[in-house]
Amino acid sequence: MFSYCTDPSTLEGLTWLSCYLTTGKHMGFYMSFLTVLALLAITAPTALAFGFAGASAARSRIAPIRWLGKGYTAIVRGVPDIAFFLFFVIALDQGFEWMRHKVKCPDWDEPIRQGADFIVCQSAKLPLSASPQWVHETYGFFLAVLTFAIVFGAFASNVIFGAMRAVPRAQMETAEAYGMTQRQAFWRILVPQMWVYAVPGLSNLWMVLIKSTPLLFLLGVEDIVYWARELGGTKNARFTDYPHGDWRIWYFTFLLVFYLSFTRVSEIAMEKLMKRLTRGQATTAGEAQRKATA
């Protein structure tokens, strides 16, 4: 990176460190933080949408849709989430390949599951075996995002379902008295009012989502945990210009600090948001705010 970094073995102290921390591999490490942030940025709204759909379905008056919504909310109870992560990554991949196989190769007559193999025709492979490396990586990331969204959508669905029920019944009755249809009352009365009840649960979920990002490592994405292990391991002078001992503990200290500050900052931001949302609401906190300003 810097001009004086051509021969690291002669360097010492901070100059050495400045060169060491700007190697190409470290750049990969820093980029992986962006991967984590990208995952959060994509997953959070997707999971929210899944959750909203799930909660709306669970309130439906049509029984099969209601069962679907309730079932979706219920899948996350009782079973460890890591099991879901490990399960969905393979299951989604095989599901996609199976569907493409049915569409692209209708005249394939061999069974897909042969003993310990899962065989689909060449053109149904995802991603195609001829595609470049970045396509494989993006596909892996996409699967991870979808897995996160499904699991967290179920959590969010539970929170939103509770929030919808917390909206005072009288509000909906008033809407009906004004002659609003079921749909109008839902969108104009229920949804705007439910957020204040949902935010505490959702902010808790956001913390949990932040704290679950290291699980990307289990899903085979080259995330910060992967790089911290990779970079921290003992480096021999024969293979690198920057030999060092086992520094993994320092890298993980750094990750620990990263997560602690991230959750702390989120906590403060959530408190601010909550304050903003309670303004003018018919809740204890909203009433307290009104009195404080009055």
Place this chain on the structure above:
Amino acid sequence: MSACIQTIQDYALRSVGIGERLLPKGEYTLCEHFTLIGSGMIWNIYFAVTALILGFFFATVLALGKASSNNWLRKPSEWFIFLFRGSPLFIQFFFAYFLFLSLKQTSPLFDGFTAASVGALIVLFLNTSAYSAEIFYGALQSVPKGDIEAADAYGITGKTRFRRIVWPTMLRLAWPAYTNEAIFLFHATTLVFFSAFPAWQQKGDALYYASYFADKTFNPFIPYPILAMYFIMATLVIVGLFGAINRRLNRHLPQEARPKLKLRPQIIR
């Protein structure tokens, strides 16, 4: 049927190193799936039960520390709780493993700590202590003022007041949330062998074997539902057990005032 009994004899205690050394090969039967994954549950139960019991006492101490007016007691408790609740358990496992690894080089005292049975247990113990302490602290803050005034009026003070009035009420109020914590912790034990701690001689927990089968057969639709079934059963046992304790804690209350256990969905830590 007899083949299955043979499998159970061979593999029921495989996760703790008793029985057949080699894991089954080739075509896996359903029986092998059930036996081996069930065998792994021994580890999950060991981690959860030990960490919960040890953590319960430490959590009480931490909660009292956090509620204390003394800065020297409050600050460390607050920091401890923040440290363990603010960071991912997954990173904590990695951190602890590498910490024990470097401590091992300085002193032979730490030799055993890199094994999952000790090292991971310490992490789980500290983690559940922090989460439970936060629950207990919240309950401690909501002990009714009248209860304490009544105790004062009867001349019950100091340790006796804590042991006979404050602590039982705290437990009573905290119990529904603590039940959830117990369930989450039980689920969190599946992380142990997926973080840094190695499964020595393929002695792993239930998820370790489930993912072993999924890797070998490339079919996630059999091992993971089996795992789910085991965990749902275990969760029901926890709910039953904690429900019984909840009933005992609330036995003096009138029937309709007794709080019911309400389970929230499990959350990753």
